[in-house]
Amino acid sequence: xxxxxxxxxxxxxxxxxxxxxxxxxxxxxxxxxxxxxxxxxxxxxxxxxxxxxxxxxxxxxxxxxxxxxxxxxxxxxxxxxxxxxxxxxxxxxxxxxxxxxxxxxxxxxxxxxxxxxxxxxxxxxxxxxxxxxxxxxxxxxxxxxxxxxxxxxxxxxxxxxxxxxxxxxxxxxxxxxxxxxxxxxxxxxxxxxxxxxxxxxxxxxxxxxxxxxxxxxxxxxxxxxxxxxxxxxxxxxxxxxxxxxxxxxxxxxxxxxxxxxxxxxx
Amino acid sequence: xxxxxxxxxxxxxxxxxxxxxxxxxxxxxxxxxxxxxxxxxxxxxxxxxxxxxxxxxxxxxxxxxxxxxxxxxxxxxxxxxxxxxxxxxxxxxxxxxxxxxxxxxxxxxxxxxxxxxxxxxxxxxxxxxxxxxxxxxxxxxxxxxxxxxxxxxxxxxxxxxxxxxxxxxxxxxxxxxxxxxxxxxxxxxxxxxxxxxxxxxxxxxxxxxxxxxxxxxxxxxxxxxxxxxxxxxxxxxxxxxxxxxxxxxxxxxxxxxxxxxxxxxxxxxxxxxxxxxxxxxxxxxxxxxxxxxxxxxxxxxxxxxxxxxxxxxxxxxxxxxxxxxxxxxxxxxxxxxxxxxxxxxxxxxxxxxxxxxxxxxxxxxxxxxxxxxxxxxxxxxxxxxxxxxxxxxxxxxxxxxxxx
Numbered sequence: 001x002x003x004x005x006x007x008x009x010x011x012x013x014x015x016x017x018x019x020x021x022x023x024x025x026x027x028x029x030x031x032x033x034x035x036x037x038x039x040x041x042x043x044x045x046x047x048x049x050x051x052x053x054x055x056x057x058x059x060x061x062x063x064x065x066x067x068x069x070x071x072x073x074x075x076x077x078x079x080x081x082x083x084x085x086x087x088x089x090x091x092x093x094x095x096x097x098x099x100x101x102x103x104x105x106x107x108x109x110x111x112x113x114x115x116x117x118x119x120x121x122x123x124x125x126x127x128x129x130x131x132x133x134x135x136x137x138x139x140x141x142x143x144x145x146x147x148x149x150x151x152x153x154x155x156x157x158x159x160x161x162x163x164x165x166x167x168x169x170x171x172x173x174x175x176x177x178x179x180x181x182x183x184x185x186x187x188x189x190x191x192x193x194x195x196x197x198x199x200x201x202x203x204x205x206x207x208x209x210x211x212x213x214x215x216x217x218x219x220x221x222x223x224x225x226x227x228x229x230x231x232x233x234x235x236x237x238x239x240x241x242x243x244x245x246x247x248x249x250x251x252x253x254x255x256x257x258x259x260x261x262x263x264x265x266x
Numbered sequence: 267x268x269x270x271x272x273x274x275x276x277x278x279x280x281x282x283x284x285x286x287x288x289x290x291x292x293x294x295x296x297x298x299x300x301x302x303x304x305x306x307x308x309x310x311x312x313x314x315x316x317x318x319x320x321x322x323x324x325x326x327x328x329x330x331x332x333x334x335x336x337x338x339x340x341x342x343x344x345x346x347x348x349x350x351x352x353x354x355x356x357x358x359x360x361x362x363x364x365x366x367x368x369x370x371x372x373x374x375x376x377x378x379x380x381x382x383x384x385x386x387x388x389x390x391x392x393x394x395x396x397x398x399x400x401x402x403x404x405x406x407x408x409x410x411x412x413x414x415x416x417x418x419x420x421x422x423x424x425x426x427x428x429x430x431x432x433x434x435x436x437x438x439x440x441x442x443x444x445x446x447x448x449x450x451x452x453x454x455x456x457x458x459x460x461x462x463x464x465x466x467x468x469x470x471x472x473x474x475x476x477x478x479x480x481x482x483x484x485x486x487x488x489x490x491x492x493x494x495x496x497x498x499x500x501x502x503x504x505x506x507x508x509x510x511x512x513x514x515x516x517x518x519x520x521x522x523x524x525x526x527x528x529x530x531x532x533x534x535x536x537x538x539x540x541x542x543x544x545x546x547x548x549x550x551x552x553x554x555x556x557x558x559x560x561x562x563x564x565x566x567x568x569x570x571x572x573x574x575x576x577x578x579x580x581x582x583x584x585x586x587x588x589x590x591x592x593x594x595x596x597x598x599x600x601x602x603x604x605x606x607x608x609x610x611x612x613x614x615x616x617x618x619x620x621x622x623x624x625x626x627x628x629x630x631x632x633x634x635x636x637x638x639x640x641x642x643x644x645x646x647x648x649x650x651x652x653x654x655x656x657x658x659x660x661x662x663x664x665x666x667x668x669x670x
Contacts, residue, residue, distance in 0.1 A: 117585075118583065118584070119584060119585065119586055119587060119606070119607035119608065120607055120608065122585075122586070122607070122608060123608040167665075168665055171661060171662075171665035172662055172665050174658075174661070175658040175659070175661040175662035175665070176658075176662070178654060178655070178657070178658035178661075179655060179658045179659070182651050182654055182655050182658075185651060186651065189644075190608055190609075190610060191607065191608050192619075193425065193610075193617065193619050193637050193639045194639070194641075195416075195647065195651070196416065198355075198361065198364060200356065200359065203352060203355055203356045204356050206352055207349055207352045207353050207356050210345055210348050210349045210352065211349050213345050214342060214345045214346055214349060217338055217341045217342050217345060218338075218342050220338050221338045221339075221342075241353075244356070252357075252359075253359075254357065254358055254359025254360075255359055258359060
């Protein structure tokens with residue numbers, strides 16, 4: 001039997017339940033149960049992606065609905081990696097809730113036209129470029145949550161652990177973003193003849209990249225002296241630029257009809 | 267302000283000063299023409315630039331502004347201005363920003379910082395952790411090389427568009443980088459002979475459209491099934507059936523130039539769109555007939571379902587287009603190959619890309635359009651890109667370790 005979007009709820013809902021169990025046990029500090037439930041959820045969700053991949057006969061990375069699918073997949077993946085490395089108890093709850101939001105969007109507003117893959121997208125670079133970017137989006141999503149937490153709970157701004165967490169998330173997110181962006185450049189050379197053409201999507205990717213660099217360099221200065229709101233706002237602004245790059249330019253008047261990066265718009 | 271040590275305020279002021287100077291240059295000498303930097307000027311300029319950075323580094327102890335430039339207090343505002351000018355371009359969509367002085371000066375400032383701190387880190391490589399220093403150099407020098415070589419090399423980049431017809435070697439092309447209007451046709455040092463051009467298409471699709479608007483209706487009560495298909499078909503008007511009655515138009519197999527794709531379909535109407543999507547429920551009505559996306563010889567054909575809806579076959583989507591070619595380059599070099607989207611052919615420093623074809627003829631096109639690109643600075647840009655990739659991996663590995 002071929003897996004299609006009709007089967008999505010049967011995979012997504014159990015996955016979310018498993019992730020929620022994992023998140024619950026991470027608060028209870030039961031490490032084995034946390035890891036088991038979260039990974040089971042990830043495997044189940046990935047099974048749907050693989051099934052869809054097989055039945056579409058192309059990687060499901062083209063429409064917004066399909067990229068949301070990967071985003072909801074990578075949030076728990078980024079969550080479990082962060083959890084296993086730094087043991088933040090809250091991170092899995094956060095990744096589960098955000099994944100749930102994107103799953104709900106796919107359930108209620110699918111935009112899942114069964115479109116075929118045009119020649120420009122048929123490249124070995126396609127999957128790594130988009131998957132690495134989706135993973136970095138997930139990490140920056142987590143970074144945004146930490147930044148908002150620091151913004152609205154000022155008493156926590158003296159907690160060095162939380163700042164370290166924010167730094168770590170941005171560092172890892174930015175390394176993935178750099179890889180995704182450069183894979184894009186190498187692919188663009190093969191597909192369009194030039195590695196960087198200041199296409200609106202590329203311009204906004206550059207803005208986002210520089211913007212997170214501002215935060216990283218600002219935090220280098222002196223980790224003790226700079227716990228101000230400025231650093232928090234740098235993360236929030238950078239995240240806004242990221243949203244512009246991801247989907248905002250589809251609605252930006254000055255970018256209309258200019259980008260060669262629009263594949264799912266009719 | 268301006269009392270040592272300098273902090274952010276000085277950086278913000280310097281950035282504002284650069285923008286101001288840039289605006290003045292913009293209004294007096296006008297936009298930058300990067301094409302003026304063609305070889306050998308870009309090579310000389312690069313040598314001078316690296317030399318100047320070296321000298322600046324050597325005298326840093328005597329000139330405070332250089333020492334300050336190598337601090338985070340300079341880097342953060344410089345990056346901030348980088349975001350600002352790029353953001354203005356991103357929001358306005360004004361491409362001419364790339365030729366503007368304020369934009370260029372801000373990026374030169376960033377490159378100066380990158381260059382100076384890279385020199386310092388290379389000279390102090392053994393101090394403070396080899397892996398960290400390696401990571402730092404990959405990130406910073408990689409970006410410096412990619413951006414400086416990419417910008418200076420732009421003037422040496424050649425880009426031409428060549429249109430080839432089957433069996434007619436072609437060496438004349440349109441210069442795409444030159445700003446001359448009308449476009450200049452040049453003779454290239456290589457020629458392309460097109461043997462064959464092919465398009466593979468995805469299987470045809472059938473959609474239901476609204477009779478009034480012609481827009482695709484996703485949730486109609488009709489469900490369409492393909493009964494048979496001719497990939498290469500011709501229409502026959504007003505055929506007679508076996509009893510000699512006047513029949514409807516129909517399609518026959520016709521494997522020749524100009525053939526279109528035609529499918530014979532059965533459309534069934536259900537009580538609701540949901541039932542139609544699932545193909546379950548009681549069938550209310552059935553219609554049969556031919557639909558075709560047409561070709562340059564034959565019109566498209568729709569099947570009228572009811573007063574609201576029709577079934578049509580949209581133009582088939584290309585899956586792959588490819589040109590079989592022989593390319594002749596200087597020194598009697600000759601190469602046979604297939605050029606596809608995402609699979610350029612490389613010969614004698616040129617990359618040849620599949621760009622287009624005669625879309626009016628579609629899959630019967632006997633014409634193929636190529637872009638030929640030669641970028642002598644590419645290896646240096648790629649060296650920078652690969653360094654940045656290595657730097658990103660090292661950043662990922664070391665993130666969070668040096669913090670505790």
